[in-house]
Amino acid sequence: MSPMVDHLDAHLHATPMADRPTGPLQGLRIIDVTHALAGPFAGMFLADMGADVIKVEAPSGDMTRYGGPWVLGDEDRSYSGGYAIRNRNKRSLMLDLTKDEDRQTFLELVDTADGLIENMRAGVMDSLGVGWEALHERNPKLVYACIRGFGDPRTAPSPYASWPAYDLIAQAMGGVIAATGEEDNVVKVGPSIGDTVPGLNCALGMLAALWRARETGEGQFVDIAMVDVMMTIAETSQMMYTYMGRTQKPMGTAVDGISPYNIYPTADGHCVIATPTNAHWKLLCDLIDRPDLITDERTATNRDRVRNRPVVDGALIDWAGSHTTAEVVAKLGNVVPVAPVYEPKDWVTDEHVQAREMLVRVDHEHHRPTVFLNCPIKFSDTPAGIYQGVPKLGQHNEEIKAELAARKPQS
Numbered sequence: 001m002s003p004m005v006d007h008l009d010a011h012l013h014a015t016p017m018a019d020r021p022t023g024p025l026q027g028l029r030i031i032d033v034t035h036a037l038a039g040p041f042a043g044m045f046l047a048d049m050g051a052d053v054i055k056v057e058a059p060s061g062d063m064t065r066y067g068g069p070w071v072l073g074d075e076d077r078s079y080s081g082g083y084a085i086r087n088r089n090k091r092s093l094m095l096d097l098t099k100d101e102d103r104q105t106f107l108e109l110v111d112t113a114d115g116l117i118e119n120m121r122a123g124v125m126d127s128l129g130v131g132w133e134a135l136h137e138r139n140p141k142l143v144y145a146c147i148r149g150f151g152d153p154r155t156a157p158s159p160y161a162s163w164p165a166y167d168l169i170a171q172a173m174g175g176v177i178a179a180t181g182e183e184d185n186v187v188k189v190g191p192s193i194g195d196t197v198p199g200l201n202c203a204l205g206m207l208a209a210l211w212r213a214r215e216t217g218e219g220q221f222v223d224i225a226m227v228d229v230m231m232t233i234a235e236t237s238q239m240m241y242t243y244m245g246r247t248q249k250p251m252g253t254a255v256d257g258i259s260p261y262n263i264y265p266t267a268d269g270h271c272v273i274a275t276p277t278n279a280h281w282k283l284l285c286d287l288i289d290r291p292d293l294i295t296d297e298r299t300a301t302n303r304d305r306v307r308n309r310p311v312v313d314g315a316l317i318d319w320a321g322s323h324t325t326a327e328v329v330a331k332l333g334n335v336v337p338v339a340p341v342y343e344p345k346d347w348v349t350d351e352h353v354q355a356r357e358m359l360v361r362v363d364h365e366h367h368r369p370t371v372f373l374n375c376p377i378k379f380s381d382t383p384a385g386i387y388q389g390v391p392k393l394g395q396h397n398e399e400i401k402a403e404l405a406a407r408k409p410q411s
Helices: 006-015 040-047 081-086 100-111 133-139 168-174 192-215 226-233 236-244 280-286 302-307 309-321 326-333 351-355 397-407
Strands: 030-033 051-057 091-092 115-118 144-148 219-224 261-264 270-274 336-339 361-362 370-373
Touching: 006 100, 006 361, 006 370, 030 040, 040 051, 040 081, 040 091, 040 115, 040 144, 040 192, 040 370, 051 100, 081 370, 091 397, 100 133, 100 309, 100 397, 115 192, 133 144, 144 192, 168 192, 168 226, 192 219, 192 226, 219 226, 226 236, 270 326, 280 326, 302 309, 326 336
Parallel strands: 030 051, 030 115, 051 091, 115 144, 144 219
Antiparallel strands: 261 270, 270 336, 361 370
């Protein structure tokens, strides 16, 4: 547990950006025709791992580019915080695909690409003449991935294919909300996992299809439905339903079937304490000076503890509430599963976060440095990470067009 740092000074404690492209995907080129969260998040991971990700934006820009929040004093406002964190390490090419000249530039770019990601409504890319079939005919090795709420009719037609979908919709229909919250008051998961986890699945599917394309020379269509992905996240509910005839029920901060496994208030915050085995329970009882609970018939086994949660939780609430979070962690750490409940401000000076270089200082031309989360995937030989900041709209137009022109035969 470390002292708090003001967010304006957080960059002073963050790892500097790398000075060059990093990661094992160097040499791959991915076209990113995405907006909002799910699609850009997929492209972000590929860019962090070294791919040359070219963000193709309409003249109006990604819908999140100008939506805020903004750094205080940023009068340029070329990109918001929401846009920035998901589109670092990318190059921006501004094209109006309704215009023949820009569409031709796009098709020339496709000739150079290994993959493409889009998360438009089904049919939008087709209406512009740049859908899967047209691009596959032009570049047979291209892997074309899409993220939609209910998938694409090409692979498995859904009656809901035309419905708009967002994080909340995916969490609801995917079974996540039904297992979250209190018994009479279900809630969504706080972070937008209905977008980010489908984005991760898209990146994984892209890499799998790229592997096959490398071996066969044939690209394919990769279809990610946000609802499908949330169903896989709710796999415990499905397991319990098919084996026991009931689903995982919402239990607030507790976990169905294990006790204690919960969040407890401390004198100055909150912590989590878990005992997945009886051995952990015995260790915990000794550490909190309650050896009587080891043999108490209400708490002797996990089955007993699940049936008598109020007894278990009451003992831990009393003990943790008389200690600070730091004291609880120091007492139980490395013996019983325990952790402080963190917010982003707590990450700034945490020793694990610093050792893993999970916070990176990103420099900007027109406002103060900000701090982004680094790529969580660590490689021994080709480290992934952030090596360049956020592109202004169309910032790399001339650069990319010059690269395409250089490929054309000289007349």
